[in-house]
Amino acid sequence: MILAPVDPNLNQSADADPARRDRVARMDMARAKRDEGMGRALDHAEREMASWGETAFSYLVWYAETHDKFPAWFATQAADLTGAVPTPPTRKAWGSIFIRAARAGVIRKDGYRADPNRHANPCPVWASLIYKQEAA
Numbered sequence: 141m142i143l144a145p146v147d148p149n150l151n152q153s154a155d156a157d158p159a160r161r162d163r164v165a166r167m168d169m170a171r172a173k174r175d176e177g178m179g180r181a182l183d184h185a186e187r188e189m190a191s192w193g194e195t196a197f198s199y200l201v202w203y204a205e206t207h208d209k210f211p212a213w214f215a216t217q218a219a220d221l222t223g224a225v226p227t228p229p230t231r232k233a234w235g236s237i238f239i240r241a242a243r244a245g246v247i248r249k250d251g252y253r254a255d256p257n258r259h260a261n262p263c264p265v266w267a268s269l270i271y272k273q274e275a276a
Contacts, residue, residue: 178236185228192228196237199225204246204268211253211265212238238266246270 185192196219203215216234219225228234241247247266255263 174235175239178232178239181228181230181232182236184230185233188229189226192226192233193237196225196228196234197240200237200241201246201270204241204266204270205272207268208271208273209250209265209267211255211263213255213257213263215266217257238264242266 182193185196189195199219200215203210203218207214212234216231220227238247242249247268249264250267251265252262253265254260
């Protein structure tokens with residue numbers, strides 16, 4: 141049996157590309173900084189109002205049960221207007237709540253929509269995975 145020489149580049153993954161490795165590393169760092177910032181915002185809210193995170197999460201679960209699709213700011217604005225969740229010192233505290241809900245299978249990202257509260261920057265639109273449609 142004759143074996144052909146093996147091309148050492150044949151089995152290299154895309155991770156071997158230095159430019160791709162750099163992009164992946166920068167994205168990993170950006171995600172880590174995002175998570176760190178959201179954690180700091182949540183910690184600040186918790187220092188100001190004990191159990192703010194649990195209250196906000198419970199509210200977001202209820203909101204997802206009653207709304208099939210919504211931009212993030214619809215839910216946070218409704219929480220403010222109804223007084224269901226105390227307004228956190230920074231609205232960034234909500235970021236970790238939405239991430240937690242997504243990881244818990246409550247919601248998933250379903251596009252983006254301009255947020256008038258953030259100079260029309262894109263804001264995630266969330267699809268509920270637990271929506272309970274009212275009986276007709």
